[in-house]
Amino acid sequence: MDFGFTPDEEAFRGEVLDFLAGHQGLNGYFHRGENTGDGVRKVYRALGERGWLSLSWPVEFGGGGLSPAYEFILWDEMAYARVARPPMGPGLVAKALMAHGTAEQCERLLPGLRLGQLNFALGYSEPDAGSDLAAVRTRATRAGDEYVIDGAKCWTSNAHWADCIWLLCRTGAQDSRSRGLSVLIVPLDHPGVSVSPIPTHDGGRLNEVRFDGVRVPAGNRVGDENAGWQVVASALAVERHVQFPPKRLRRDLQDLVSWLEKTGLSHDPVVRRRLSELAVRVAEVEALALALLGEIISGQPSAVPAAYHKLAGTRLAQEIARSAMEFGSSEALAKDSDIEFMWRQAILETVGGGTSEMMRGLIARQAFGLDSKG
Template sequence: MEFGFTREEEAFRGEILGFLDQHRGVDGYFHRGTDTADGVRRVYRALGARGWLSLSWPSEFGGAGLPPAYEFLLWDELAYARVARPPMGPGLVAKALMTHGTAEQRGRFLDNLARGRTAFCLGYSEPDAGSDLAAVRTRARREGSEYVVDGAKCWTSNAHWSDYIWLLCRTGTPQSRSRGLSVLIVPLDSPGVHVSPIPTLDGGRLNEVRFDGVRVPSADRVGAENEGWQVVSSALAVERHVQFPPKRLRRDLQDLVDWTESAGLADDPLVRRRLSELAVRVAEVEALALALLGEVTSGQPSAVPAAHHKLAGTLLAQDIARAAAEFDSPEALVSGTDVEFMWRQAILETIGGGTSEVMRGLIARQEFGLAG
């Protein structure tokens, strides 16, 4: 079994590092609010100009047709540099449009997504549904050639600077669960759309997005009516390998090591032992990430490997951040310091993209056949 990258892929990593030399000042990996939005969008446009937002797109849609490893390397290195996370538009949205979209939709969006000119956010979670997407209540009622949308989404990343929301809404009966959902593309400047900030524990911003009688042309529905579950599920399946880059953890650990040295703790044998334990776990998460990449590359079902990787990685992010407090340093509890920020930020990682409880439930049901 091969766990490394090809010579061509490693050469591409070198190109990425050269690109990052021009963009290391963009601190956009952590969503600290609107102050990073302009820098992140500049990075996306620069990536788009190189064709790097469409690396794995099929050539028939204007992509490079490269294996998923190229995407993995790109976002892994951008995570280590703290520059930016993968945008939803060229990833999940574009790949769903390739499979489920109309020719008109693909013509309208794909080129701008590939060039980093158009930004999407995901309208999935709701106040009363949380991570249970089958319980979505935001309602899209059909009136002739339009839908009228009422409801609310919450904890929506980047809605305050995105152009469109990829909206999962209910077009079936209230009891229809996953069988009554549809996906609509909604411009965020539409009449009746209201975006409000939700402050986060790390000082950043998520959003509530409310829909009050928002009219959306039925031509902007992706896939058939009431088949939105298939649209979001298939798109997620091809994006799992880039959603939690493991090099983010290697950077977290390196920052912790650097901090112990500056705090005069590096020679403490208990500190060194704890750092060694964390280093082993970082290597474990990297191995899980490569195993997941292998499943995605071979076209195998990847939901369970992705859940293992996400669960292990986000819990480790918390443990790396918590270690500074375990070393009895007051700085770890002082607001505004880097180590204190990392603790607050790491907590959010166990929630975004599916909570740890959801990941454990998925593993229990699909890998071990447990009911619940």
């Protein structure tokens, strides 16, 4: 099995590294600092100007028509440089629009997404539903040519600076589960929408987004009414290769090594053995990421490889950060030091994008044929 990249893909990596040289210090991957949202939006616009937010879009939609490997390289290097994570708009939202949206929706929204001028937050999780999206209760009631929305979403990333929310809401009966959901595009500055902060223990911010009689045109629905589950599932299926880039872990390990050198612990044989073990684990996650990329490029089902990769990668992020505490330096517990921040942040990675428990459940069902009774 050949895990290598083509000469053209490696040449693109060189272009990405040149671009990143001008954006050092942003730290937008973790959103550390009050103004990182502004910086990240500027980065997205700069990427859009280069056509890098639409690398794998079909040419007929204004994209580059390139392999998903180009997206993987871009966001892997962005993660290593700590500059930014992949935006939801040009990725998940745009690809769902291409598959399920109307010609009018594509004409209206895709140019802004391609250029990094239109930013989306994902409105999935809810206070009473958590990660069980089939239990969503936020309701959209049809009223003539509009939908009237009432309810709330929580733990919503970037809603305080995004332009729109990609809203999964219930249009069928409450007990219809996944068969009664629809996707609506809702501008976040609409009357009746309110966004409140939810502080996270890494110093960042998630949000609660409430909808109180919010009216949006029926033309903002993506796909058929009550077919939102298919819209959401198909979009996630094509974005898995960029959501958890493995070079983030290589950077974590390198930062740990640099910290150990400063503290004088790097020559301890016990420490060196543990670092060797972690280096092997990083290589394993990189292999899982490349295997996942191969599945996506070849058009094979990728849910199980993606779950393996996400589960292994986010657990390893915690283990790398926790190692600093295990080595016994007091700085590892000093609030707001870089190494202590790494630990607080790594905990969140096992929740975002599907909890570790959800990943294990998916693997059990789809890879091993087990169900909740097994």
